[in-house]
Amino acid sequence: MSEVREKESRLKVDGAVSLIELHETVEYILPDEHYDHPVAVIECIEGIPCNPCETACPVGAIVVGDDITTLPVIDPTICTGCGLCVAACPGLAIYLKQQHHSDGLSYIAFPYEYLPLPEKGQAVTMVDRRGQHVCSGTVVRVIKTKRFDRTAIVHATYDSAFYEDVVNMVRL
Amino acid sequence: MKRLKRDIVVIGSGPAGLCAAIEAARSGAAVLLVDENAKIGGQLFKQIHKFFGSADHRAGVRGIDIGEQLLRQAEELAVEVWLNCEACGIFDEKTVWMVRDKEHSVAVEAQRIIIATGAVENSINFPGWTLPGVMGAGAAQTMINIHRVLPGHRVLMVGSGNVGVIVSYQLLQAGATVAAIVEAAPNLGGYGVHTAKVRRAGVPFYTSHTVKEARGNGHVERAVLVKLDSQWNQVPGSEFEVEVDTICIATGLTPAVELAFGSGCRPFNSPPLGGLVPVHDRMMKSSIDSIYIAGDVSGVEEASTAMEEGRIAGLSAAHSLGTITDQMFAERLEQLQHNVDALRSGMFGQKRREAKDAIVRSYGVER
Amino acid sequence: MVDIIVDGQVMQARKGEMIAAALMANGKNTFRKTVKREEPRGIYCGIGRCTDCVMTVNGIPNVRTCVTEVEEGMVIQTQIGSGEWQ
Numbered sequence: 001m002s003e004v005r006e007k008e009s010r011l012k013v014d015g016a017v018s019l020i021e022l023h024e025t026v027e028y029i030l031p032d033e034h035y036d037h038p039v040a041v042i043e044c045i046e047g048i049p050c051n052p053c054e055t056a057c058p059v060g061a062i063v064v065g066d067d068i069t070t071l072p073v074i075d076p077t078i079c080t081g082c083g084l085c086v087a088a089c090p091g092l093a094i095y096l097k098q099q100h101h102s103d104g105l106s107y108i109a110f111p112y113e114y115l116p117l118p119e120k121g122q123a124v125t126m127v128d129r130r131g132q133h134v135c136s137g138t139v140v141r142v143i144k145t146k147r148f149d150r151t152a153i154v155h156a157t158y159d160s161a162f163y164e165d166v167v168n169m170v171r172l
Numbered sequence: 173m174k175r176l177k178r179d180i181v182v183i184g185s186g187p188a189g190l191c192a193a194i195e196a197a198r199s200g201a202a203v204l205l206v207d208e209n210a211k212i213g214g215q216l217f218k219q220i221h222k223f224f225g226s227a228d229h230r231a232g233v234r235g236i237d238i239g240e241q242l243l244r245q246a247e248e249l250a251v252e253v254w255l256n257c258e259a260c261g262i263f264d265e266k267t268v269w270m271v272r273d274k275e276h277s278v279a280v281e282a283q284r285i286i287i288a289t290g291a292v293e294n295s296i297n298f299p300g301w302t303l304p305g306v307m308g309a310g311a312a313q314t315m316i317n318i319h320r321v322l323p324g325h326r327v328l329m330v331g332s333g334n335v336g337v338i339v340s341y342q343l344l345q346a347g348a349t350v351a352a353i354v355e356a357a358p359n360l361g362g363y364g365v366h367t368a369k370v371r372r373a374g375v376p377f378y379t380s381h382t383v384k385e386a387r388g389n390g391h392v393e394r395a396v397l398v399k400l401d402s403q404w405n406q407v408p409g410s411e412f413e414v415e416v417d418t419i420c421i422a423t424g425l426t427p428a429v430e431l432a433f434g435s436g437c438r439p440f441n442s443p444p445l446g447g448l449v450p451v452h453d454r455m456m457k458s459s460i461d462s463i464y465i466a467g468d469v470s471g472v473e474e475a476s477t478a479m480e481e482g483r484i485a486g487l488s489a490a491h492s493l494g495t496i497t498d499q500m501f502a503e504r505l506e507q508l509q510h511n512v513d514a515l516r517s518g519m520f521g522q523k524r525r526e527a528k529d530a531i532v533r534s535y536g537v538e539r
Numbered sequence: 540m541v542d543i544i545v546d547g548q549v550m551q552a553r554k555g556e557m558i559a560a561a562l563m564a565n566g567k568n569t570f571r572k573t574v575k576r577e578e579p580r581g582i583y584c585g586i587g588r589c590t591d592c593v594m595t596v597n598g599i600p601n602v603r604t605c606v607t608e609v610e611e612g613m614v615i616q617t618q619i620g621s622g623e624w625q
Contacts, residue, residue: 311586
């Protein structure tokens with residue numbers, strides 16, 4: 001194995017967006033502890049022509065506008081946490097999150113397009129944006145509907161110490 | 173040899189050709205659509221992921237489903253389709269010589285011809301690249317999404333453009349492991365949302381790296397990766413091995429221009445769009461008045477732009493035969509050009525837009 | 540399902556499948572050996588353009604296996620060099 005240097009953690013080098021880059025993006029809005037239900041978090045930071053999230057939202061909580069390269073902006077106070085945008089996003093770049101769901105647990109609902117699907121109650125390993133194992137999680141439900149067009153949405157709780165880090169789970 | 177006549181012949185039934193045939197038929201022309209394959213659709217039915225774009229234009233819909241919708245439209249419009257039909261040459265700017273079912277020669281005299289032959293994958297050469305297990309990324313995608321067979325279990329992907337990262341994701345979905353994705357440039361090429369999907373599945377990216385050698389006894393067993401310096405030279409001593417049984421090459425596409433140039437279409441060199449392309453105007457007409465082009469053959473972009481270009485070509489070809497009024501043509505053309513311009517906006521689209529503008533300018537210069 | 544005979548051995552294939560896919564599903568990745576040095580070759584482009592995948596099928600050499608469908612009883616042979624008409 002060569003001495004491969006510690007890579008610069010940037011989207012266009014590492015493949016995953018770094019927290020630094022996310023925090024520099026005004027459209028990245030992570031709901032704080034005051035929300036009593038999960039709301040959508042959009043990690044879309046490159047302006048490509050795309051707006052299915054805006055179209056999918058039944059309550060108008062996401063705005064892209066006429067110029068469809070504009071980054072979508074979510075209004076978490078309007079968002080009902082229905083998850084339609086999570087399945088609609090072609091980039092799988094949206095998930096629902098809630099910081100304080102229950103005792104020391106945060107909540108996430110993320111898009112998942114692998115088989116087998118996890119089952120309700122199953123213990124899974126949660127990962128960060130770079131695929132590193134962060135903590136364990138418990139699957140609360142798995143939703144597959146025709147409307148989601150073969151993108152399942154996995155709902156899980158996990159240690160809220162890792163609220164922002166966790167974005168998905170290890171494939172089964 | 174059989175000799176027939178048709179109004180419009182569309183060569184290639186991928187997204188561009190299919191949409192050209194549908195739009196021309198909708199505009200009242202009699203259309204013959206031919207394809208050398210046994211199935212219609214080109215690369216479209218391999219795109220099992222959801223497309224970007226405006227929701228008005230089927231964004232968020234998977235490529236395979238868009239393909240099914242287009243197929244149904246073509247059937248409803250009674251577009252004549254010949255599969256297993258290879259177009260071998262175009263003579264006198266109007267006669268298409270084809271071989272059907274690898275046996276029967278047919279010459280079809282067409283008033284208008286639309287060439288939508290797509291593009292071919294590039295390759296890179298390195299010691300061991302001929303070993304079984306080294307293949308194009310498109311070959312792997314064909315194997316998993318059309319034939320439902322895994323070409324291997326541990327994959328090295330060479331190239332981080334959208335093709336490389338999308339096929340990597342699809343290989344993961346098919347149950348393979350992607351050991352690494354290497355990219356010779358200092359930055360990744362594909363969209364961030366695509367690279368993010370595979371990164372959070374644990375796949376590592378190595379920028380400023382390339383594959384130096386494929387090793388194995390009769391088949392790929394290992395790949396040697398090496399770092400590149402800022403002059404694209406291999407850095408001695410930076411080599412390391414990864415254990416893989418498959419190496420997929422995703423190093424770009426080149427327009428499949430043989431038919432177009434063989435028929436006399438004037439070429440234009442467009443490196444950002446894959447190399448030599450037939451020059452064309454905003455109506456997708458080539459330097460030959462009876463020949464139109466659309467899709468990757470006119471410059472490598474995406475399926476969504478191929479569909480819009482196909483529609484523009486089909487519309488323009490039909491209008492040139494008088495099947496629709498000037499007003500109907502102008503209104504629909506404006507709509508389609510607005511659509512295609514929208515797809516060429518933003519940080520990724522800008523380069524393509526400028527490249528397309530250069531092609532159109534070149535068309536204008538020598539008329 | 541159909542039966543095909545590959546280098547004398549019976550293999551199962553799905554109806555309508557391309558020969559190359561059927562072989563790879565059965566674990567065979569080497570389809571021919573080159574003329575001079577008899578080096579192994581398998582699929583490369585997968586869509587009938589590069590001819591890396593050719594084999595001798597029912598006595599006919601240089602058949603592109605990635606775009607040719609299997610048939611019941613098809614006789615498929617690893618091709619050595621440019622093959623021979625049989």
